[in-house]
Amino acid sequence: MSSWKLALLLFPNVKDGVVMGSRKLSPQDLENIKQLAKSWGKIVVRRAFGDEGPGLDVDLAQMEEVAVAAAQGVTAGALEEATRQQAQSLGQEQSCPQCGQRCGMVEKERSVEVRGGNFQHREPMGYCPACRRSFFPSAATSEAGHARL
Numbered sequence: 001m002s003s004w005k006l007a008l009l010l011f012p013n014v015k016d017g018v019v020m021g022s023r024k025l026s027p028q029d030l031e032n033i034k035q036l037a038k039s040w041g042k043i044v045v046r047r048a049f050g051d052e053g054p055g056l057d058v059d060l061a062q063m064e065e066v067a068v069a070a071a072q073g074v075t076a077g078a079l080e081e082a083t084r085q086q087a088q089s090l091g092q093e094q095s096c097p098q099c100g101q102r103c104g105m106v107e108k109e110r111s112v113e114v115r116g117g118n119f120q121h122r123e124p125m126g127y128c129p130a131c132r133r134s135f136f137p138s139a140a141t142s143e144a145g146h147a148r149l
């Protein structure tokens, strides 16, 4: 048996070295992600300053400006993708938390402030015509300023 198959038996929530689903990320998982993103920094520098790198006239403040812009971009891209995938897994309908009737979901887009910038949150929102209320069923919503239902 390959070590990979063994790893799948021992850690069924790990696929292609990626942590799956709802398990809380460990400090080691976060460190691995940080190392991955660190390698992207080299790409950002090449894109910003060319293959030769920054000239001698570029000071640390300018370099930091590039790094901060890149970090904000990674933050927005990661949160937009993660919340989009989570919204998709909710499906087209959810039960109204008040009367239980199945209600169609729509997306409500808004900018959400987070550590390290902001992102466009396409939030899944249900509306119950019987109760005349809207509701937000996703877990990402509670941290984004709505009460979770």
Ligand SMILES: [Zn+2]
Binding pocket: 096, 097, 098, 099, 100, 101, 128, 129, 130, 131, 132
């Ligand atoms: Zn209802």
